[in-house]
Amino acid sequence: MEIEEIEAKLLSHVNGPNYQPVKPKIIAKKLGLTEDDRKPFKRALKRLIRKGLVRYGSNHLVKKPSVEDGEKRITGRFQRNVKGFGFVRPLGVAASKGREADIFVPPRRGMDAATGDQVLIRTYLGRGPRGDQRLCGEVVEVLERETHRFVGTYYETHGVALVQIDGRIFAEPIPVGDPGAKNAQPEDKVVIEMVRFPSHAHDGEAVLVEVLGKRGEPGVDLLSIIVEYDLPREFPEEALEVAREQADLFDESIPEGRRDFTGDTVITIDPIDARDFDDAISLERLDNGHWVLGVHIADVSHFVPEGSALDAEARNRATSVYLPDKVIPMLPETISNNLASLQPDKLRFTRTAIIEFTPEGARVNTEVCKGAIRSKRRFAYEEVDEYLADREPWAEKLTPDVFDLVGRMHELAMMLRKRRFARGSMELSMPELKLDINKDGEVTGAHTVENTESHQIIEEFMLAANEAVAEALFDRELFFLRRAHASPDPKKLADLTEFVRDLGIDCDSLDSRFEIIRVLSEVKGKPEQAAVNYAVLRSMQKAVYSPDEIGHYALASEHYCHFTSPIRRYPDLTVHRMFDLIEHGVRPPQDFGQMLAEGEHCSEREQRAADAERELVKIKLLTYMSTRIGEEVDAVVTGVESFGLFVQSLDVPADGLVRIDSLNDDFYRYDATTHSLVGNHDGNSFRLGDVLTVRIARVDLDRRELDYQFVEKTGEQSTKQPAKSLGGKSGGGFKPKVQSSSMKFSSQSSRPKKGGQGAKKSKQGTSPSGPKKDKRSKRRGR
Secondary structure: OOHHHHHHHHHHHHOOOOOOOEOHHHHHHHOOOOHHHHHHHHHHHHHHHHOOOOEEOHHHOEEOOOOOOOOOEEEEEEEEOOOOOEEEEEOOOOHHHHHHHOEEEOHHHOOOOOOOOEEEEEEEEEEOOOOOEEEEEEEEEEEEOOOOEEEEEEEEEOOEEEEEEOOOOOOOOEEEEOHHHHOOOOOEEEEEEEEEOOOOOOOOEEEEEEEEEEOOOOOHHHHHHHHHOOOOOOOOHHHHHHHHHHHHHOOOOOOOOOEEOOOOOOEEEEOOOOOOOOEEEEEEEOOOOOEEEEEEEEOHHHOOOOOOHHHHHHHHHOEOEEEOOEEEOOOOHHHHHHHOOOOEOOEEEEEEEEEEEOOOOOEEEEEEEEEEEEEOEEEEHHHHHHHHHOOOOHHHHOOHHHHHHHHHHHHHHHHHHHHHHHOOOOOOOOOEEEEEEOOOOOEEEEEEEOOOHHHHHHHHHHHHHHHHHHHHHHHOOOOOOEEEEOOOOHHHHHHHHHHHHHOOOOOOOOOOHHHHHHHHHHHOOOOOHHHHHHHHHHHOOOEEEEOOOOOEOOOOEOOOEOOOOOOOEHHHHHHHHHHHHHHOOOOOOOOHHHHHHHHHHHHHHHHHHHHHHHHHHHHHHHHHHHHHOOOEEEEEEEEEEOOEEEEEEOOOOOEEEEEHHHOOOOOEEEEOOOOEEEEOOOOOEEEOOOEEEEEEEEEEOOOOEEEEEEEEEEEOOOOOOOOOOOOOOOOOOOOOOOOOOOOOEOOOOOOOOOOOOOOOOOOOOEOOOOOOOOOOOOOOOO
């Protein structure tokens, strides 16, 4: 039985006139559900709870949503602090709302809930961690464990075998039984299965299930993150077999029903180390001055039969994962790097968007069709930048048609870019730092990735295609999986306005996107630039996949979807398949509930990939910084709290904490109105964007913490931007709201992260679009 059908039956049953609260198992029995329906039933129940249509009562009884006995119960995600207390973020509350939505759970009221668990809490008015009166909660039941498996470091003391779990999930080490069965040795990185979760009343207990290797050895950090985030490893044999069958069936001929573009001049522009090419461009100028842009995207749907084992695996993965020294692809390389890859001089199948623009760049027509191309040339970004800087030498290197095409592409792209910004599309001035990693996976340094005009050309064409395709589906009155980016919360914008004014910048209310854009432009190149750009980023919501028609705020786009990267993103594949059906005269399925669930799944997988990348980068940076204890570095203040300053090193993007008790030159207090630490002596203060000289004081690899010690203030503020926080949440808990991509605030690019292991393509946009972190201008097709 489908989950939507179960959901409808369950809701109808609970709302029946004679319904009495019972446990889920009894409801399932009364609905006549089979063993195969057990998992869909659990998912349906969770969805109804998230929507507030049913709730859990005492003893796990399923109740109607009305509040009974004056008791308020809330379902949410638990986050435990290393000191024992925790917070619950109610389900359905946007991540952008921040801490004000969280409910405080005192140390002795959290049961044995661990970070990430879904819990049911009873709320009451009590005292927070600072003694203030606030809404508090008591965990009544752990509804769903985030995981039972954890990664940590094995050691022995007084004859007892213990594992210190990585990160700040558990304050105390976990005892493990029979470590000899796996031949674990002290300092090994191991995987444990929790038998009993720790609580204030008792210690935890676990069994050791796998030894990953000696702590600090090459590759062990990667394995740790793969296990910790439950990332996919090898493809199942059934999925690989489907890929092999598709390879056997493919021949370089053009089947009936596919438009022949092989006579057109088509090129690709990618990072120099790219291995798969999923988008190609053609562009013609008509006699009337109109532009006809062809955005040719790898036709992945041709090679991934819907409902096959390969499709099931791709859907489960939902996205490729780009780690510093490894790519975990969504599709086997037989398809991603060969069959579907738009390699030069080879006939390749495409799903093509043909978009016509007026001479001024206004879109007037869109056609989406199946095509076949033969790319005439593969360009690296650097080559196109050289062409744009001095075209004359390239006249001899390129055929006339290719030479002219690159020039036309630049002209139209810059026109589209200007129009996009004029309508209110946002872009933050925040550089992207890429780590330099050696063959052993160790950080040796970092360098800035520039968003050059070659990147911008591809970015604009991918954005244009994504938007045109979304409007084409909307015009057909279809629900589809959009890339949705909601408007910022009004309170967040009010706070942003207050913050900008506190910096001495005169501005109207920043609930106007054009006022935000004006302020960003005004501070460009000034000392306040870093602080303002960072604050704007933190005020934005996250972009998600959803059929809801809420538009894309950062792009100022009413209709937007992801179409241009089906090799690495499953949502793009769903859009391609809709056009497959449309071409055959079949209306695509319009199950809004199922589409909503699909969007939630893809968004969750995207977030998992971003978190895993960020955490592995953090580990690598901390390992690197542990070799530099005592060194002094320049750092920019990226966060201010009552307990200290979060700063990021400017030579490598390592986040850490300057604790307030280490500021020995004065007595400092936190000023919430100005978001600063203010000393008793005149002129002593710290705020976002300040540049400090700090000393690397302490690195704790197990807890993933980095402490800096303040040395001196090197300037009032810096125009240098904190890079996208590759270091993630180190040194005490700062986790900037960056969407795992370059800090370019547009859509999230649709250009895939291409490249082989260790080569991340930056085609992704930054910001509220979501992760695309390849170093191929992550700005393609947000």
